[in-house]
């Protein structure tokens with residue numbers, strides 16, 4: 001057990017499952033499935049499993065990974081389609097009209113053991129427009145028949161990837177690049193983090209803070225300042241957007257009476273909206289607020305995108321006002 | 325890519341320096357040229373041969389156009405070189421995407437030389453040379469790379485998204501593929517409006533593996549749209565050699581199945597690119613539909629950013645996915661000294677005049693970087709405008 005980068009942790013999960021399942025197949029574009037652990041262990045899935053289970057590179061053809069991957073999965077071969085970060089919605093139509101519907105539409109005949117390993121950029125200066133997005137997991141969560149997970153650290157990434165690879169249904173795994181460098185211990189052996197199970201990161205009594213993926217990282221950064229201000233925050237990372245572990249959040253808000261949801265997705269119809277709507281119905285009288293990226297594409301200039309991003313200073317500020 | 329596949333085995337004699345250890349110095353594309361007077365004479369190659377990889381001479385090309393080609397290739401070259409130096413020096417706090425097109429100037433300039441100002445281009449992530457060649461303003465380009473208020477996109481876009489609709493530049497773009505749809509669409513628009521404008525899509529060898537590529541070209545053929553697709557085949561999709569992403573050698577072959585005129589041209593020869601593009605433009609303006617041009621070329625730097633690049637050294641070396649000697653082989657074919665030699669050999673320019681043009685270009689480029697350095701920074705809350713034509717969006721990041 002040692003800290004491992006996120007990419008390594010996910011490859012470790014896939015390696016583990018590929019050793020168990022002789023057909024498990026992965027298609028990818030340019031994100032070659034190799035990584036080195038801090039102790040020097042190398043994972044090279046192509047070298048270990050070879051063609052055709054892991055081809056040597058791939059074309060710029062995201063529809064192939066997802067659509068072809070769905071075809072592979074329909075025949076009973078569990079498949080991973082890794083899609084690059086600027087293409088979070090490139091295959092939306094295939095996921096909506098095919099991947100998510102086929103089991104139901106065929107009266108339960110079609111199994112779809114497809115895992116979409118969706119790289120995601122997250123808010124960052126300089127990339128601009130199409131390479132600094134976040135929040136598209138909410139759009140997938142709106143599709144019937146798709147499970148959606150968003151890890152916030154390498155440990156959760158490994159456990160959620162293994163869970164996804166053992167799930168009978170299609171799972172989209174949003175992998176924000178910002179989580180790769182979060183330092184947490186990652187066990188060497190395989191383990192499962194059940195899809196739909198939240199993590200209570202910190203217990204507290206004054207306010208409930210909810211965020212996943214990059215927002216969870218910012219919430220975590222805000223904790224020392226909140227503690228210094230004498231604020232007792234309960235911190236919940238839902239980890240799954242669908243199914244959403246709403247009961248853990250409701251229970252916390254019943255205790256604290258206040259909820260701040262931090263979301264790097266956009267304001268309108270993002271995950272924060274869904275969480276707040278559900279809590280509002282379940283916990284009448286709670287004080288509810290959200291901090292989201294505005295309804296604008298991400299601009300390149302650092303001045304602009306930093307100001308727009310729900311980050312630790314903005315979280316501290318909002319929490320102080322809410323508990324005042 | 326063996327040279328044989330490009331020009332049928334003809335080789336050019338390039339005087340010393342090309343194999344120098346540790347890479348060419350950044351001035352050596354001039355030195356190669358300076359020693360080469362008379363080395364290459366214009367041939368009687370026909371335009372048809374250009375499409376089969378033959379080198380073209382400058383016969384029939386007006387002097388003004390030749391000088392424009394020379395100066396424009398230099399402008400793009402030095403703008404990227406100086407921008408690279410600024411990134412490496414680290415003093416300006418530069419950040420963000422930076423896909424260098426150095427080595428690929430001949431395809432950009434050769435294509436644009438055949439276009440009119442009111443024609444359209446849809447560019448990709450590696451589009452600086454396209455912009456410069458289509459008349460882009462380097463002050464505004466520099467401003468955008470500095471994310472300053474004088475930038476083309478007011479700091480919203482950065483290198484990868486520079487756009488100048490007023491010059492028919494429908495934009496660089498961070499996504500692979502829409503260029504083909506946009507150019508086909510712009511061609512459709514020309515038909516609707518009854519103009520004879522032409523629209524050109526630029527893409528790399530990686531972009532032809534994409535469904536949008538086929539949709540753009542197929543529909544251009546179906547509706548006989550004035551569209552030209554230019555594949556700048558630099559041999560690599562990021563670090564993947566073309567052979568690993570596609571089973572073809574000549575990507576122009578893709579035109580055959582769609583019954584679209586197609587040819588492969590030496591992308592290191594601006595005159596050859598110009599010749600085949602002229603033919604494609606004439607076809608488009610006549611209403612005869614699209615053309616697919618594959619220009620084989622090479623990027624001397626890494627896919628993105630500055631791995632392997634050093635201050636004062638021309639080209640990036642030591643990259644894991646390609647050999648330095650391969651890079652040097654292509655640098656030895658550099659289109660700029662190639663044209664310069666022809667201009668001097670044909671008495672279009674003296675050697676001194678050629679150098680003067682280059683010095684003036686360089687000074688102008690440095691001035692554009694200074695202008696950017698001194699330009700105002702963008703206001704953080706400008707971010708909420710330009711989502712819609714006339715309203716701002718709410719600042720939802722502030723919860724309470």
Ligand SMILES: Cc1ncc(C[n+]2csc(CCOP(=O)(O)OP(=O)(O)O)c2C)c(N)n1
Nearest residue numbers: 060450498499500528529530531560561562
């Ligand atoms: C639809 C899409 N998929 C993937 C990417 C990521 N990407 C950016 S550039 C690039 C390689 C492009 O290679 P090529 O088309 O050969 O152009 P080159 O970079 O060589 O000029 C890739 C895969 C993208 N921008 N858009």
